[in-house]
Amino acid sequence: MVNENLVKDVxxxxxxxxxxxxIETEKIEKGINENIIRLISQKKEEPKFLLDFRLxxxxxxxxxxxxxxxxxxxxxIDYQDIIYYSAPKQKEKISSLDEVDPKLLETFDKLGxxxxxxxxxxxxxxxxxxxxVSIATTFREELAEHGVIFCSISEAVKNHADxxxxxxxxxxxxxxxxxxxxxxxVFSDGSFVYIPKGVTCPMDLSSYFRINSGDSGQFxxxxxIAEESSSVSYLEGCTAPMFDTNTLHAAVVELIALDDxxxxxxxxxxxxxxxxxxxGGIFNFVTKRGKxxxxxxxxxxxxxxxxxxxxxxxxxxxxxxxxxxxxxxxVALTNNLQQADTGTKMIHIGPKxxxxxxxxxxxxxxxxxxxxxxxxxxxxxxxSRNYSQCxxxxxxxxxxxxxxxxxxxxxxxxxxxxxxxxxxISEDQLFYLQSxxxxxxxxxxxxxxxFCRDVFNQLPMEFAAEADKLLALKLEGSVG
Amino acid sequence: MEIIEKIKNQFNDNLTEIQKICLDKLQEIPxxxxxxxxxxxxxxxxxSNFLNYSVNEKNPKxxxxxxxxxxxxxxxxxxxxxxxxxxxxxxxxxxxxxxxLVKYIKEQISCFEQNxxxxxxxxxxxxxxxxxxxxxxxxxxxxxxxxFSHASSxxxxxxxxxxxxxxxxxxxxxxxxxxxxxSSLSQSTFFCLEENSSVNHGVVSYGENKSxxxxxxxxxxxxxxxxxxxxxxxxxxxxxFEIRIKQSAGNAKTNIKGMQITKKDEQISTFTKIDFNGxxxxxxxxxxxxxxxxxxxxxxxxxxVPKIAQKTDASQLSRNLLLSNLAxxxxxxxxxxxxxxxxCKHGATxxxxxxxxxxxxxxxGITLTEASKLxxxxxxxxxxxxxxxxxxxxxxxxxxxxxx
Numbered sequence: 001m002v003n004e005n006l007v008k009d010v011x012x013x014x015x016x017x018x019x020x021x022x023i024e025t026e027k028i029e030k031g032i033n034e035n036i037i038r039l040i041s042q043k044k045e046e047p048k049f050l051l052d053f054r055l056x057x058x059x060x061x062x063x064x065x066x067x068x069x070x071x072x073x074x075x076x077i078d079y080q081d082i083i084y085y086s087a088p089k090q091k092e093k094i095s096s097l098d099e100v101d102p103k104l105l106e107t108f109d110k111l112g113x114x115x116x117x118x119x120x121x122x123x124x125x126x127x128x129x130x131x132x133v134s135i136a137t138t139f140r141e142e143l144a145e146h147g148v149i150f151c152s153i154s155e156a157v158k159n160h161a162d163x164x165x166x167x168x169x170x171x172x173x174x175x176x177x178x179x180x181x182x183x184x185x186v187f188s189d190g191s192f193v194y195i196p197k198g199v200t201c202p203m204d205l206s207s208y209f210r211i212n213s214g215d216s217g218q219f220x221x222x223x224x225i226a227e228e229s230s231s232v233s234y235l236e237g238c239t240a241p242m243f244d245t246n247t248l249h250a251a252v253v254e255l256i257a258l259d260d261x262x263x264x265x266x267x268x269x270x271x272x273x274x275x276x277x278x279x280g281g282i283f284n285f286v287t288k289r290g291k292x293x294x295x296x297x298x299x300x301x302x303x304x305x306x307x308x309x310x311x312x313x314x315x316x317x318x319x320x321x322x323x324x325x326x327x328x329x330x331v332a333l334t335n336n337l338q339q340a341d342t343g344t345k346m347i348h349i350g351p352k353x354x355x356x357x358x359x360x361x362x363x364x365x366x367x368x369x370x371x372x373x374x375x376x377x378x379x380x381x382x383x384s385r386n387y388s389q390c391x392x393x394x395x396x397x398x399x400x401x402x403x404x405x406x407x408x409x410x411x412x413x414x415x416x417x418x419x420x421x422x423x424x425i426s427e428d429q430l431f432y433l434q435s436x437x438x439x440x441x442x443x444x445x446x447x448x449x450x451f452c453r454d455v456f457n458q459l460p461m462e463f464a465a466e467a468d469k470l471l472a473l474k475l476e477g478s479v480g
Numbered sequence: 481m482e483i484i485e486k487i488k489n490q491f492n493d494n495l496t497e498i499q500k501i502c503l504d505k506l507q508e509i510p511x512x513x514x515x516x517x518x519x520x521x522x523x524x525x526x527x528s529n530f531l532n533y534s535v536n537e538k539n540p541k542x543x544x545x546x547x548x549x550x551x552x553x554x555x556x557x558x559x560x561x562x563x564x565x566x567x568x569x570x571x572x573x574x575x576x577x578x579x580x581l582v583k584y585i586k587e588q589i590s591c592f593e594q595n596x597x598x599x600x601x602x603x604x605x606x607x608x609x610x611x612x613x614x615x616x617x618x619x620x621x622x623x624x625x626x627x628f629s630h631a632s633s634x635x636x637x638x639x640x641x642x643x644x645x646x647x648x649x650x651x652x653x654x655x656x657x658x659x660x661x662x663s664s665l666s667q668s669t670f671f672c673l674e675e676n677s678s679v680n681h682g683v684v685s686y687g688e689n690k691s692x693x694x695x696x697x698x699x700x701x702x703x704x705x706x707x708x709x710x711x712x713x714x715x716x717x718x719x720x721f722e723i724r725i726k727q728s729a730g731n732a733k734t735n736i737k738g739m740q741i742t743k744k745d746e747q748i749s750t751f752t753k754i755d756f757n758g759x760x761x762x763x764x765x766x767x768x769x770x771x772x773x774x775x776x777x778x779x780x781x782x783x784x785v786p787k788i789a790q791k792t793d794a795s796q797l798s799r800n801l802l803l804s805n806l807a808x809x810x811x812x813x814x815x816x817x818x819x820x821x822x823x824c825k826h827g828a829t830x831x832x833x834x835x836x837x838x839x840x841x842x843x844x845g846i847t848l849t850e851a852s853k854l855x856x857x858x859x860x861x862x863x864x865x866x867x868x869x870x871x872x873x874x875x876x877x878x879x880x881x882x883x884x
Binding site for chain 1: 832
């Protein structure tokens, strides 16, 4: 007989990215008010339209109420106790990576994201964001040759203000929800990608987000625009040190795909999840949305969520263009007292649009893992189709797995299919594998990996390896 | 608050104890929270129309489109002169005394969650004991029972049914809710199944032009009981069917097959909450909706499996047909699971009639209208054949096909 506790032990693994980089940082005073927003805007030397955008968002945020419908049950956040801008002190303008503080480079090196010329990841351009600012972006010249713009959003505000003014807030308006409004008011940095017409981005683009400071929130904003017939694959990774306080991360990601364009957005989220008693950890309240504006455009979200004390995240697709395609592939692993409420929204507006949802939730310990998704067929979405599959795996009898699919149709000539199931690592399966000479740990790992295969197959190569490693890390280790 | 005042005026403060308790609770939440999951899709103007009619305790002459053709069936009509006290060799059907009724209802109220049980609170506030029928059934070879609730035009009626099914008892029960033109009917049913008992329960709600219905069904199942529910709701301007089933100690079986058909600008919704409170529970549920014209059909089903409910086997399927460009369907089958050794699954589909099947039949010389009817009849048949008693005699299928 397999000891139940063994399976529980297997999912315990210490957090490897919990170190703090000792670096001098420039922080503004705690709290949020109009002056703070003006100060952030001033520090970033922003044009007036952006300051107006921020102030308008702030006014809306003040009138809004923090949502509680997900029933996440966390301690009330004191928004006046957060530092909204924190940046490592360095020379004002950096012309090359050599001028970046070596401590920062070392930090990213330790995280497995080398930024220095000689160690650069092959064929992946990286934008590294440390607390509130972007510290380096690699492969910029190579990308520029193809007309691809890949830089931090602060730089884009300075150099490509027209694009920012045209697209910022068009997918996720400031009034969209409480956290999006907060982000719109105080966002500090993030990545900006522009792929011109007809260009297939020659390499994968990547952003790496690192929270270092314990008392500041991270509010980054990502904007990706894919012009007609262009395509890009974008990867996002994140880690944070271990603090016994909760840190707020409220990001906004906006994607825009025009005719025949395709955007693939992959995330491996490994923020600090708090300790076994649920102390500390990141509150990950993120709004991600893509707009398939053009005909035959495609937006594909894939995510591996393993970190954060609380995840509240619904990467969505607005399928406006005829024959546009939305995809969502997700693996969410929760352990100890983690809570994940994640899913997607597929809003079919244009005719012949298609969407696929594959969500795999694994809950262990005392965690709570929920899939919450919306599929909506608008009145004009003739000939549209959706297929959703949500599977949950439970490890131990204290974890909870929930599925809340909201399905709405106003178009008879469309089809929606949804299915969900729950399973566990059964003793029979483990016994079978072990009787074939496979060790217990490996058997568990194999079964989890097999459970997640549909999603891992969708990840870009570099990430698939990382994701597999990450799950393996969480699932291996402490069986003695 | 209007509804509370209306009830108080109607009864000139001659309220029963139960009415007083429920009215007090209603004071705290005079209307259901429109933002709550249970009520967010409810059409507000239709709902206020439901409440608009004047409260009426009198019952009109009973007439029904469903003829009483079988001699062996016991037919009861909830209302003024409904009385039964049958003691036969093998079985007995007795009416519950008022004391026992009050005691049981009080127990139930103490477990109410105010927003979730708002329909029951309203029902019990509206109803003095006149329109309450409480039955205690035991024995074997019990003849099938039909129980009718009917509304009267231009008024808001409330009917309450309480049934205790004693150990090892097995019955077929059909409940029929009849709407009248311009009427609102509030029906609350409390069903308690003791150990080893089994019931085939049918609920047919059949409205008329501009009739409204708030139908709430609360079932408690004890060990080894089996509860089979077949339900059909159609021809209501506004109808809500709330089903709450609790397997109080697990080891029970529940089968539910329900259907709602909406046309014109009707809105019919079904909410189910199945709570497994012990191990080895079983559920097989299918809910079908058909929405035509400008209508709106809603299904929300939740399955709750706490830690104690190991080895639960639950499945839920929502199948929906959307037949018009202006109609809409909302469905939300949901699972909340904490126990790990369980088999739970759900599925949902929304589509129109299968074009390939229609094409096949047409190539065989069947007209489009006939082919559609054939498809619909197979869609309906699965549910109708699950409704006890009615299936052989009432030609429900013909009725439905004529209407569609």
